[in-house]
Amino acid sequence: MTGWSSARGILIWVALALAIGVPVALAATSEQLAWRGPVYILAGFAGIIALGLVLMQPLLIGGYLPGLSAYRGRRAHHWIGGTLVLAVVIHVAGLWITSPPDMIDALTYASPTPFSPFGVTAMWAIFIVALLALLRRRLGLRLRTWRIIHIPLAIVIVAGSVVHCLLIEGTMETISKAALCVLVVMAAAKVMADLWRRRTLRGEGVARQ
Known part of the structure; x- marks a missing residue:
């Protein structure tokens, strides 16, 4: 049984690595890169990596990654969140350097491209979550209050990021x-369903008492 658990854990980590690594690797072979400058390429890959980090976040907080205790999962969730913010900043800053007018239009929701508002909305949601996470203790936010704030913002991040990515016809390979x-949507849906189930079971337990 221990051997199977160990093998299962390795398979989960390998699957996660492939889920994030394959899109990055295939994007690196795109013919479109030949027409892009280094700053634009850096910005594009920062966006791809950011989406991979969005996949990791619910897996970490939900405790679905083997070998990590609940405490380590939460700590990793915090660090990955910080890395996600950095990736988004690099993504936006790189695009700003290469085309300031386009980024001004995107940030002011005036861009004619259909993918821009979804990406910008997800970006602001990421920044809000990160800022509140830093100020959570100072603001005295309890776990229940934090979840009430965090979960809707997480839904915005997932939905906005996914739609933004799917609408872009860029270096990423389609499949x-x-x-x-x-996978990002499934991971987010899984952790939210589990949190709802745990909350419901706790409520039933209290009612029986």
């Missing part, structure tokens, strides 16, 4: 991009 987006 691997779609697969990564599906």
